[in-house]
Each structure stands twice: as structure tokens, then as C-alpha cells.
Amino acid sequence: MQGIPENIKLFSFAKKGLIFSHIYKVKDFPRIRDIVTNINDEVKVELSFYMEDNNIPCIKGKIELKVALDCQRCLDEVSLHLNPSFNLAFLKNEQQGEGLDSSFETILNENEEFSTIEFITDEVLISIPMIPMHSHECVSYKDKQPIEEQKRENPFAILEQLKKSNRE
Ligand SMILES: [Zn+2]
DSSP, rough: OOOOSSSSHHHHHHHHHEEEEEEEGGGGOOOHTTTOOOSSSSEEEEEEEEEEETEEEEEEEHHHHHHEEETTTTTSSSEEEEEEEEEEEESSSSSGGGGGTTTTEEEEESSSEEEEEHHHHHHTTTTTTTSSSSOOOOGGGGGGHHHHHOOOOOHHHOOOOOOOHHHO
């Protein structure tokens, strides 16, 4: 186990069967930092590189972090525990993946080298629910609007006025 290099060198790491782990901070990931409020919390990452069928580089990994987001029901903060794990096979073409079993997620990829931070970011972002909400029944923000917004003009008030002006 060793720290994770800044760039992933896919074939080179896979051929050597390298295993990395590192504890990042949320603020190390610019695209995650922008959407959460707990930027000083930890992000635990483990990545194992290996070759499948001698020619398909793969990354098996797991990530663990908490993200504090706005609950889409009550708009208060909700803290979600995310624990994405993956087993990715990087293919040059689709035919290459035909022999792989269903435990693999396949990615068409031409790049031998790419950013570790961006790679981890993508895996975290797809694990965040589209509509983050509290698991308990929180109160919808629609039900707790300020009182003045609930005061509606009486629709009959205009009618009343019309009647009055007809009488005059
Ligand atoms: Zn809520």
C-alpha cells in the first residue's frame, strides 16, 4: 500500500498489479468541493490495478466519504454516507469486452494516462443521488413558506368591487 500518484498510468500500473490507498480531503476534489459544504471531511480511496485476460487493464476500487448537501425536500442540510465501489475494465473497442463477466463495468478508453483526482471525482459524482433527501420525513419547504406569501388576495374582492360600481 502506498500513496496514490497524481496521474494514473493505466497499462503500466495494471501490468505491475499496483495497489494504492490514500485518505484525501473533500477539498482536494474541485468539482465535489463546489457542491458540498463539508470540505474538510475525509475521502478514503483504495485502488487496485490488474490485467484481465492479459490485455485488458482494470481498476477495482472503493471510495468512502460523507457529503453534506441541501435536502431537496426541506432545504436544510443532509449528510449522506457514500460508499461507491467499482470494477472497471478499460477497453480499446467493444469487441474486446465480449468475454468479460457481468461484474465488470466497461469503459471505452484511449488514454494511457489520466488524472487520479478527476477519475475519483467521476466515481463519487455518479454515486450521489439525483435528489438528495433526509431519510426521515422532513417537512417540505413548500409547507413552511413565510406567512405573507400564503396570504392571497380574495378572488371575490374584485367581484365585490364590480358589483358596487354597477350599483353606483
Ligand atoms: Zn430534509
